[in-house]
Amino acid sequence: xxxxxxxxxxxxxxxxxxxxxxxxxxxxxxxxxxxxxxxxxxxxxxxxxxxxxxxxxxxxxxxxxxxxxxxxxxxxxxxxxxxxxxxxxxxxxxxxxxxxxxxxxxxxxxxxxxxxxxxxxxxxxxxxxxxxxxxxxxxxxxxxxxxxxxxxxxxxxxxxxxxxxxxxxxxxxxxxxxxxxxxxxxxxxxxxxxxxxxxxxxxxxxxxxxxxxxxxxxxxxxxxxxxxxxxx
Amino acid sequence: xxxxxxxxxxxxxxxxxxxxxxxxxxxxxxxxxxxxxxxxxxxxxxxxxxxxxxxxxxxxxxxxxxxxxxxxxxxxxxxxxx
Numbered sequence: 001x002x003x004x005x006x007x008x009x010x011x012x013x014x015x016x017x018x019x020x021x022x023x024x025x026x027x028x029x030x031x032x033x034x035x036x037x038x039x040x041x042x043x044x045x046x047x048x049x050x051x052x053x054x055x056x057x058x059x060x061x062x063x064x065x066x067x068x069x070x071x072x073x074x075x076x077x078x079x080x081x082x083x084x085x086x087x088x089x090x091x092x093x094x095x096x097x098x099x100x101x102x103x104x105x106x107x108x109x110x111x112x113x114x115x116x117x118x119x120x121x122x123x124x125x126x127x128x129x130x131x132x133x134x135x136x137x138x139x140x141x142x143x144x145x146x147x148x149x150x151x152x153x154x155x156x157x158x159x160x161x162x163x164x165x166x167x168x169x170x171x172x173x174x175x176x177x178x179x180x181x182x183x184x185x186x187x188x189x190x191x192x193x194x195x196x197x198x199x200x201x202x203x204x205x206x207x208x209x210x211x212x213x214x215x216x217x218x219x220x221x222x223x224x225x226x227x228x229x230x231x232x
Numbered sequence: 233x234x235x236x237x238x239x240x241x242x243x244x245x246x247x248x249x250x251x252x253x254x255x256x257x258x259x260x261x262x263x264x265x266x267x268x269x270x271x272x273x274x275x276x277x278x279x280x281x282x283x284x285x286x287x288x289x290x291x292x293x294x295x296x297x298x299x300x301x302x303x304x305x306x307x308x309x310x311x312x313x314x
Contacts (some may be wrong), residue, residue, distance in 0.1 A: 058302055065299070094302070101304040103243075108250050148247060148305060180248065 002223055004026040005042035007072070007088075009034040009063050013205060014049035014085065017076040021203040022046065025219035034066040043227045044081040044125070045072055047088025049141070049201055059102060060090030064215045069095055081125040081225060082195045083218070086142055089187070089197030098188055098197045099157060100149035105142070106180025114212065115200055116168040117186055121161055123194035125225045126191045135168065136214035138205040140178055143154040144198045147181040147188075154182055164189045164196055234279045235288035236313040241301045242273035276300055280312075288312050 004022045008015050008031050010232075015031065022029035022044075032039060039045060052063035063069070076082050076097055084092040092098045105111060119127060119134040130136070149157065157163060165187040167177035177184045179199070180205075187198025203214025243249045249271050256270035272276075282288035292310045301308040 057299070061299065061302070093304075099304075101302055103247070104250055105306055106248060106250050108254060146248075150304075180250075 001039055001116050002043045002225065002227075004029040004044045004046060004222070005032045005039045005172045006030070006046045007032050007034060007068055008048075009050065009052035009066065011052045011054055012087070012199060013047050013052035017201070017203040018046045018048040018085065021206045021215070022222070024206060025216070027219070027223050032068060034063065034068050037067050037071055037077050039068075040073050042075065042080065044083070044222055044225070045075060047072075047082070047084040047091050048203075049086035049088065052087055052091065052158075055087075055144070057093070059087060060092075060094040063087075063091045064095040065202065073097070076190075076195050077170055079192070079194055080227070081222065082086040083126050083222070084197040085201060085203065086140075086145075086199055089199055090144065092195065092197045096123055097195050098190065099153050100147055100182075100185075100188070102144050102199070103143050103148055105146055105178070110141075110143040111145070111178040112139070112212040113175060114139045115178055115186070117165045117200065118168055119165055121164045121189060121193070124164055124189045124221075126157050126196050126218045126221050127164055128224065129221040136165075136217070137175070137212050138200045138202050138215045139210075139212075140200045141204075142179070142199055145181070147179075147185045147199070149182060154185075157185075157188055158183070160193060164197060165200075210230045233283065234281050235285060237278050237280050237288060237292045238311045239276040239278070239292060239296060239300055240265070240273060240309045240311075241276065241306050242308070243271060243295070244305055244307055247305055273306075285312050285314075
């Protein structure tokens with residue numbers, strides 16, 4: 001059974017949602033405090049959504065220096081899996097584990113609504129349960145969700161097949177790019193596919209009561225993942 | 233010695249600055265004709281203990297590189313008070 005560590009920062013607020021989503025997928029999930037320096041033999045680390053350190057200075061800027069982040073850097077370098085959701089994505093970019101940055105939404109307002117996504121890469125720890133080209137609907141809730149990078153970096157991300165999910169182009173009945181992200185990017189991964197970040201909240205789309213279960217695939221992918229032997 | 237340092241962090245040229253645009257539109261709506269290219273950044277003041285002005289500036293630049301500015305999206309300037 002996968003061991004899934006969910007990191008709590010002061011200001012995290014989707015930590016319990018992430019725990020429940022991981023448990024529902026059959027993983028053994030537990031919380032790790034941001035001052036901890038050990039991940040307790042985690043296979044997967046989830047950096048949940050929220051407003052770590054009140055988003056002071058820049059979203060994720062202060063959280064990236066938390067003691068637990070050094071352990072997460074080592075975990076990722078050893079091939080362990082890491083997913084940053086929303087504020088977690090911002091932290092991964094600030095920490096340099098993923099390229100680019102997330103800045104204020106183009107229309108300035110906080111957006112909280114379902115969005116439509118295209119799954120573009122399935123060879124990651126968190127998207128193997130999907131098919132390339134799947135269209136899924138899961139919610140966003142963010143004020144600083146506009147993914148930006150310089151054009152050479154964006155070209156590299158695309159060339160390395162590291163766009164994991166993209167907002168669908170505007171159309172009838174489509175909830176498209178809600179924040180002005182470059183190239184409609186909603187989630188990216190590293191080339192190996194073990195470190196991923198996404199702005200939408202799959203943990204809030206796992207039950208019919210939430211309007212959509214399209215987020216479940218991220219957690220079932222994770223639960224089915226086989227970590228490299230001997231990692232622990 | 234301690235030096236008063238002024239750091240100015242600005243969104244990188246070419247990056248859409250929606251706050252600057254919103255303020256530019258608001259200025260126009262208030263009748264301030266001719267206000268353009270508004271950009272909004274952040275000013276940070278801090279005291280830096282150092283043996284010299286140059287050392288204070290160098291340390292402040294390191295602080296910018298590591299924390300105060302995001303090299304992906306922002307540029308910064310550092311000024312040390314005499």
